[in-house]
Amino acid sequence: MKLLEINPYINCDFGDVRLTKRAVSIADALQVKYGQPLSQVFKSASDLKRGYEFLSNPKTTFSKLTQPSFQLTAQEINGIPIVLAVGDTSFLDYKKIVDKREDYGPTGNGGNGLILHRSFAL
Secondary structure: OOHHHOOHHHHOOOOOHHHHHHHHHHHHHHHHOOOOOHHHHOOOHHHHHHHHHHHHOOOOOHHHHHHHHHHHHHHHHOOOOOOOEEEEEEEEEOOOOOOOOOOOEOOOOOOOEEEEEEEEEO
């Protein structure tokens, strides 16, 4: 079975079945309209509101959202002798924003922002 055929969010454990169902529906919507604003991803204003409520729920942590995907990836690459993990670093510099946010840090040359590391396994 190919990775794209499986929605890993069906295996999320938030301690609430409704949150897992919401994660699956959000993932399905994002897959169809990837890269578009959330206001265009969701079919109705109430779906958009439920999406924001899901994302702000303390039970829907980053760890709980990513764990099923990590497990699925590990299963998919098990036994493959060589797996390439291609990485990329992007500097998100917000130096033109007057108010510096506490969680932002220096990005070099007096920058104000975040350093984003992304990798993709092939």
